[in-house]
Amino acid sequence: xxxxxxxxxxxxxxxxxxxxxxxxxxxxxxxxxxxxxxxxxxxxxxxxxxxxxxxxxxxxxxxxxxxxxxxxxxxxxxxxxxxxxxxxxxxxxxxxxxxxxxxxxxxxxxxxxxxxxxxxxxxxxxxxxxxxxxxxxxxxxxxxxxxxxxxxxxxxxxxxxxxxxxxxxxxxxxxxxxxxxxxxxxxxxxxxxxxxxxxxxxxxxxxxxxxxxxxxxxxxxxxxxxxxxxxxxxxxxxxxxxxxxxxxxxxxxxxxxxxxxxxxxxxxxxxxxxxxxxxxxxxxxxxxxxxxxxxxxxxxxxxxxxxxxxxxxxxxxxxxxxxxxxxxxxxxxxxxxxxxxxxxxxxxxxxxxxxxxxxxxxxxxxxxxxxxxxxxxxxxxxxxxxxxxxxxxxxxxxxxxxxxxxxxxxxxxxxxxxxxxxxxxxxxxxxxxxxxxxxxx
Amino acid sequence: xxxxxxxxxxxxxxxxxxxxxxxxxxxxxxxxxxxxxxxxxxxxxxxxxxxxxxxxxxxxxxxxxxxxxxxxxxxxxxxxxxxxxxxxxxxxxxxxxxxxxxxxxxxxxxxxxxxxxxxxxxxxxxxxxxxxxxxxxxxxxxxxxxxxxxxxxxxxxxxxxxxxxxxxxxxxxxxxxxxxxxxxxxxxxxxxxxxxxxxxxxxxxxxxxxxxxxxxxxxxxxxxxxxxxxxxxxxxxxxxxxxxxxxxxxxxxxxxxxxxxxxxxxxxxxxxxxxxxxxxxxxxxxxxxxxxxxxxxxxxxxxxxxxxxxxxxxxxxxxxxxxxxxxxxxxxxxxxxxxxxxxxxxxxxxxxxxxxxxxxxxxxxxxxxxxxxxxxxxxxxxxxxxxxxxxxxxxxxxxxxxxxxxxxxxxxxxxxxxxxxxxxxxxxxxxxxxxxxxxxx
Numbered sequence: 076x077x078x079x080x081x082x083x084x085x086x087x088x089x090x091x092x093x094x095x096x097x098x099x100x101x102x103x104x105x106x107x108x109x110x111x112x113x114x115x116x117x118x119x120x121x122x123x124x125x126x127x128x129x130x131x132x133x134x135x136x137x138x139x140x141x142x143x144x145x146x147x148x149x150x151x152x153x154x155x156x157x158x159x160x161x162x163x164x165x166x167x168x169x170x171x172x173x174x175x176x177x178x179x180x181x182x183x184x185x186x187x188x189x190x191x192x193x194x195x196x197x198x199x200x201x202x203x204x205x206x207x208x209x210x211x212x213x214x215x216x217x218x219x220x221x222x223x224x225x226x227x228x229x230x231x232x233x234x235x236x237x238x239x240x241x242x243x244x245x246x247x248x249x250x251x252x253x254x255x256x257x258x259x260x261x262x263x264x265x266x267x268x269x270x271x272x273x274x275x276x277x278x279x280x281x282x283x284x285x286x287x288x289x290x291x292x293x294x295x296x297x298x299x300x301x302x303x304x305x306x307x308x309x310x311x312x313x314x315x316x317x318x319x320x321x322x323x324x325x326x327x328x329x330x331x332x333x334x335x336x337x338x339x340x341x342x343x344x345x346x347x348x349x350x351x352x353x354x355x356x357x358x359x360x361x362x363x364x365x366x367x368x369x370x371x372x373x374x375x376x377x378x379x380x381x382x383x384x385x386x387x388x389x390x391x392x393x394x395x396x397x398x399x400x401x402x403x404x405x406x407x408x409x410x411x412x413x414x415x416x417x418x419x420x421x422x423x424x425x426x427x428x429x430x431x432x433x434x435x436x437x438x439x440x441x442x443x444x445x446x447x448x449x450x451x452x453x454x455x456x457x458x459x460x461x462x463x464x465x466x467x468x469x470x471x472x473x474x475x476x477x478x479x480x481x482x483x484x485x486x487x488x489x490x491x492x493x494x495x496x497x498x499x500x501x502x503x504x505x506x507x508x509x510x511x512x513x514x515x516x
Numbered sequence: 517x518x519x520x521x522x523x524x525x526x527x528x529x530x531x532x533x534x535x536x537x538x539x540x541x542x543x544x545x546x547x548x549x550x551x552x553x554x555x556x557x558x559x560x561x562x563x564x565x566x567x568x569x570x571x572x573x574x575x576x577x578x579x580x581x582x583x584x585x586x587x588x589x590x591x592x593x594x595x596x597x598x599x600x601x602x603x604x605x606x607x608x609x610x611x612x613x614x615x616x617x618x619x620x621x622x623x624x625x626x627x628x629x630x631x632x633x634x635x636x637x638x639x640x641x642x643x644x645x646x647x648x649x650x651x652x653x654x655x656x657x658x659x660x661x662x663x664x665x666x667x668x669x670x671x672x673x674x675x676x677x678x679x680x681x682x683x684x685x686x687x688x689x690x691x692x693x694x695x696x697x698x699x700x701x702x703x704x705x706x707x708x709x710x711x712x713x714x715x716x717x718x719x720x721x722x723x724x725x726x727x728x729x730x731x732x733x734x735x736x737x738x739x740x741x742x743x744x745x746x747x748x749x750x751x752x753x754x755x756x757x758x759x760x761x762x763x764x765x766x767x768x769x770x771x772x773x774x775x776x777x778x779x780x781x782x783x784x785x786x787x788x789x790x791x792x793x794x795x796x797x798x799x800x801x802x803x804x805x806x807x808x809x810x811x812x813x814x815x816x817x818x819x820x821x822x823x824x825x826x827x828x829x830x831x832x833x834x835x836x837x838x839x840x841x842x843x844x845x846x847x848x849x850x851x852x853x854x855x856x857x858x859x860x861x862x863x864x865x866x867x868x869x870x871x872x873x874x875x876x877x878x879x880x881x882x883x884x885x886x887x888x889x890x891x892x893x894x895x896x897x898x899x900x901x902x903x904x905x906x907x908x909x910x911x912x913x914x915x916x917x918x919x920x921x922x923x924x925x926x927x928x929x930x931x932x933x934x935x936x937x938x939x940x941x942x943x944x945x946x947x948x949x950x951x952x953x954x955x956x957x
Contacts, residue, residue, distance in 0.1 A: 278865060308868045383857040387865065390858075416824040416855030417831075423864070424719060424828065427749045 079104055080235050084150060084292040085319065087238065091149040094138070098131040098149030098193070105151055105195065109236045115217050116234050117210045118227040120156040121163045122196035127151065130193045137191075147299055148191030153237035155228050156197040157204050157274035160184055167274045168200040168209055168224070171396045181272030182304050183241065183283060190299040195237060198227025201459055203389065204243060204276050207401030208459050213255060215487055219452040222252030223459030225286070229256040232286045239287045239296045245276050245381060246469055247448075247462025249284040250492055253477035254447035255460065257488025259511075260286050261293040261504075264497045265472025266311045268297070269304035277384035278309065279423065280377070280469050290476070290508040294322035297500075313498060321501040325509045330441035332361045332493075337370065337445055339463045347450035347483035354481055354491060358513075361444060369429050370467050376422035377466045379414050386411025430471050430497065437496045442506045447490030451483040468494050474503045480514045520545055521676050525591060525733045526760065528679065532590040535579070539572040539590030539634065546592055546636065550677045556658050557675050558651045559668040561597040562604045563637035568592065571634045578632075588740055589632030594678035596669050597638040598645050598715035601625055608715045609641040609650055609665070612837045622713030623745050624682065624724060631740040636678060639668025642900055644830065645684060645717050648842030649900050654696060656928055660893040663693030664900030666727070670697040673727045680728045680737045684711075686718050686822060687910055688889075688903025690725040691933055694918035695888035696901065698929025700952075701727050702734040702945075705938045706913025707752045709738070710745035718825035719750065720864065721818070721910050731917070731949040735763035738941075754939060763945040771882035771947050773802045773934075778811065778886055780904040788891035788924035795922060795932060799954075802885060810870050811908050817863035818907045820855050827852025871912050871938065878937045883947045888918040888931030909935050915944045921955045 079087060079101055090096045106124055113119055134149040154160065157167045159177030166172045184194060199209035201224035211226040213219040214234035221230040225242025229252035232240050242249045244262045253260025262284035270281055283300065287293040301315035334355055340348070355361050386393070386408045392400060393408045400408075436443060446464050453460055468475045474497070477490035493510060495503030520528060520542055531537045547565055554560055575590040595601065598608045600618030607613045625635060640650035642665035652667040654660040655675035662671040666683025670693030673681050683690045685703045694701025703725035711722055724741065728734040742756035775796055781789070796802050827834070827849045833841060834849045841849075877884060887905050894901055909916045915938070918931035934951060936944030 278868075306872075308871070379857065380861075383861045386858050387861050412856070412858055414857030415853070416820065416857050416860035417827050417853055419857035419860045420821075420824045420828050427719075430749070431747075 083289060084147070084238055084287065084295055088147055088150055092138070092144050098134040099128060101149065102127050102131040102151050102193070102195065105236060108234065112214070112234050112236060116212050116214050116230050116236070118198055118230040118234070118236060120166060120168070120197045120199045120227065123163070126162065127193065127195050134191065134193060145189060145191030146295065147187070149193065150191070150239070151193045151195035151237060152187055152296070153196060153198045153228055153231045153240035154184070154194050155225050155240070155242045156200050157243060158184060158241060159272040160194060160197065163197050165197065167204070168202045168207070169399065171392055171399050177272065179272055182269040182306065183300050184272070186300055186302060192299070198225070198231050198240060200224050201226060202401050202404060204245060204248060204274060205385065205407065206403035206459060208456055212456065213452045215257060216452070216485070219454055220255065220456055220459050222255035222448070222452060224248040225252050226459065228286050229253055229258055229260060232256070232258045232288060239285065239292050242284050242286055243273065244282045244284055244465070244469055245280045246377070247465025249286070250465045250475055250477045250490065251448045251460055251462055253286060253479070254488070254490030255452035257479040258286050258288055259290055259293050259476065259478060260284065261297060261476040262469070262474065263297055263301065263500050264474045266309040267313055267500065268300045269302065269307040269310050271304050271306040275388050277381055277388070279380050279384065279426070282469065290478070290504060290511050291319065291322055293476070294319045294504045311498070318501055318504065322504040322508050325505040326441060326502070329360055330506050330509060331439070332358070332442050332444050333436060333440045334361050334363045334444040335366045336363065337366045337464060339449060342449040342463065343446060344450040344484060347489055350481040350483055350489055351446055367432065369432060372425060373429055373467050373470050376425050377470045379418050379422045382407045382411035383414050383419050384411070426470060433471055433473070434496060442503070443494040445492045445494065447477040447492040451485070451487035451489050464492065471497070473497045474500045476507045478507060478511055480511070524730060525588070525679055525728065525736055529588055529591055533579070533585055539575040540569060542590065543568050543572040543592050543634070543636065546677060549675065553655070553675050553677060557653050557655050557671050557677070559639055559671040559675070559677060561607060561609070561638045561640045561668060564604070567603065568634065568636050575632065575634060586630060586632030587736065588628070591633050591680070592636035592678060593628055593633045593737070594637060594639045594669055594672045594681035595625070595635050596666050596681070596683045597641050598684060599625060599682060600713040601635060601638065604638050606638065608645070609643045609648070610840070612833055612840050618713065620713055623710040623747065624741050625713070627741055627743060633740070639672050639681060641665050642667060643842050643845060645686060645689060645715060646826065646848065647844035647900060649897055653897065654893045656698060657893065657926070660895055661696065661897055661900050663696035663889070663893060665689040666693050667900065669727050670694055670699055670701060673697070673699045673729060680726065680733050683725050683727055684714065685723045685725055685906070685910055686721045687818070688906025690727070691888045691906045691916055691918045691931065692901055692903055694727060694920070695929070695931030696893035698920040699727050699729055700731055700734050700917065700919060701725065702738060702917045703910070703915065704738055704742065704941050705915045707750040708754055708941065709741045710743065710748040710751050712745050712747040716829050718822055718829070720821050720825065720867070723910065731919070731945060731952050732760065732763055734917070735760045735945045752939070759942055759945065762942040763949050766946040766950045767882060767943070770801055771950060772880070773799070773883050773885050774877060774881045775802050775804045775885040776807045777804065778807045778905060780890060783890040783904065784887060785891040785925055788930055791922040791924055791930055792887055808873065810873060813866060814870055814908050814911050817866050818911045820859050820863045823848045823852035824855050824860050825852070867911060874912055874914070875937060883944070884935040886933045886935065888933040892924040892926070892928035892930050905933065912938070914938045915941045917948045919948060919952055921952070
């Protein structure tokens with residue numbers, strides 16, 4: 076495999092900046108990979124080779140003209156097909172939106188452009204970022220699911236069809252596919268990345284996030300995307316200026332971890348469970364604890380909020396195109412229409428109360444660990460797997476990251492999930508980098 | 517009336533600091549007023565003369581010892597009886613809590629103490645800060661309601677039984693009693709003052725606020741109370757350091773106002789309507805506009821959220837003590853138990869969307885004006901009046917203030933409501949002070 080695939084995104088951007096390689100040359104290498112592998116992996120909802128090379132040429136001309144360059148200048152980035160782009164359709168994984176486009180770029184697309192990055196294409200998503208699977212397969216075994224809903228974004232990075240990509244998570248849509256595909260998937264704290272111009276499934280639970288092959292790569296991409304946006308009222312002022320440098324610096328002391336096997340531990344296949352047990356034992360600074368009892372309530376409340384928000388946001392589709400919706404979506408909306416306001420309000424209220432309890436962990440520990448998924452990617456393409464190991468942290472709005480540190484059955488990748496404290500993403504990524512490095516050595 | 521009642525709170529605090537008057541002397545004058553008037557006005561839920569004088573003595577000794585003094589050192593402050601205090605009961609206006617106390621001081625009580633202020637007593641509230649009236653009467657006419665739910669806090673300041681006081685608003689519980697009692701009532705932007713340790717009626721709509729006789733007095737008290745509190749997740753980082761100085765400075769240019777008569781204009785009695793019309797005409801810089809059409813939706817959504825949140829927060833009372841609850845509360849909880857999650861989620865979602873529309877006003881105007889209440893305080897004590905002129909801004913979380921600028925029927929006070937943009941409270945108070953000054957001249 077050629078050199079550019081082993082470089083960090085930061086180093087690749089430096090090479091482009093220093094004219095050691097052009098953006099066109101970089102993109103051509105990715106186009107080669109796509110030609111070779113996408114017929115089997117099917118990670119792209121929209122990919123136009125000609126458009127990509129035009130953008131890369133423009134980036135190279137921009138550099139040659141001596142204009143100021145952003146931190147991702149000339150770097151191609153894959154973007155989940157729920158993110159609005161004016162130069163490509165945004166179909167959101169549903170036949171209802173076949174060929175349809177958004178009239179504006181999403182805020183994060185503008186931020187990518189400001190950083191000099193190139194939107195190289197749109198990656199597949201499960202139906203409306205929920206559970207109905209896309210056409211995409213797992214790069215490690217085409218007969219298995221890549222996970223969802225950010226299926227294409229995880230698969231594209233795993234198969235070196237893109238260096239980095241953007242996804243989103245409402246239940247487990249970043250962490251699960253990252254685990255199944257063997258890449259790094261990072262969901263920042265709630266409200267760090269704007270969702271303005273992106274398909275809304277749940278205001279309360281939707282998070283944007285990123286995929287890469289290394290922690291440093293996701294830190295760099297996140298840094299570019301984190302910005303207060305008046306059009307997404309959930310976004311907060313959070314300075315990401317030092318995000319990459321803090322990630323590289325890592326923690327000052329050896330961090331202490333807590334490992335939650337969670338109540339779903341028995342769902343995990345034996346080989347994967349053994350891999351986790353081995354991982355836990357190989358560190359002196361990991362303590363195993365029972366899951367807090369309120370995690371059960373969180374699962375209940377996550378479902379009430381998620382289903383109700385789906386019912387509200389897709390009521391139009393449900394009324395007009397019900398038959399074009401998957402059974403997953405039809406059931407969720409039907410449930411969503413039945414919940415009571417009292418339960419919903421309680422579910423929202425418990426977000427704040429449970430976070431207060433969760434936060435106490437960080438008085439004694441620097442990170443929480445847990446499986447990213449109940450084992451390796453399951454066989455078949457009719458389901459994207461379950462998000463039982465992810466919903467708690469989507470609900471709590473805490474940062475989480477899946478690190479491709481283990482192997483389960485058939486030597487398939489298996490992710491370790493690290494979770495941090497809300498709005499502590501700098502330090503959190505430093506700890507993630509520390510863990511990644513420990514496992515390299 | 518003695519000199520201390522005509523001083524601003526800032527000047528009174530300066531006199532105490534400079535030992536021109538002691539805190540004991542100040543408190544004694546307020547005790548005199550209470551002795552004389554409270555048998556008719558009944559503004560106090562808990563008032564202990566001895567305890568107050570002990571605290572004042574302690575404040576004076578503290579000063580004599582040369583210790584550092586806060587901006588409200590030795591100033592007595594009246595506090596609504598839904599705010600937790602360990603040295604007095606907190607009955608929340610319901611027989612269910614008769615004689616009961618909170619085990620901790622509310623965060624804002626600690627902030628008062630840090631500023632050197634003295635909690636002089638607890639003022640009456642409508643039942644659980646909702647609509648069931650307290651025993652309190654209107655200081656201008658004992659046969660009329662003082663408004664609610666912050667009945668005692670408004671009445672105590674209006675009758676010079678307290679210099680400043682703390683109240684709260686979920687619908688119109690500050691602006692309405694301020695209008696009826698002829699004092700300044702200020703509800704800051706949502707999330708500026710912590711509600712930790714205060715009776716929760718609706719996380720989404722509850723605001724703490726303040727009463728005083730002048731805009732500068734409420735600015736000073738608010739400045740002391742505004743602080744990010746990790747135990748109230750709605751609070752934001754907002755620096756109130758310059759709040760009083762910006763209030764005094766006022767706007768750089770003559771501000772432009774929009775006046776919304778609102779769809780409830782016809783509810784207002786003729787004399788009060790004439791007073792508003794006269795007010796509008798006496799300013800060149802006030803333009804009258806029709807209320808935006810989405811205000812109607814806001815009323816609907818406010819009700820859904822309010823009733824659902826009441827049903828959740830008081831479900832225990834409803835189950836165990838239903839008969840001790842007023843008909844107002846019983847009806848609201850029964851309604852709250854019937855709303856659907858879909859409607860509630862929509863109501864929450866519309867908060868963000870309607871605020872975006874509302875905000876556009878501030879591209880061209882410096883303030884929104886509207887009646888504080890549908891006329892003067894109504895006859896009788898069985899109702900506290902309606903909040904139809906207030907709910908929109910409780911829902912939108914924008915700052916609002918009632919200024920006692922007009923007179924309606926029987927020369928009773930009538931408030932003009934000024935509303936600003938969210939998190940723009942400094943400038944907003946400057947504009948309020950400008951308006952107050954214009955009407956003095």
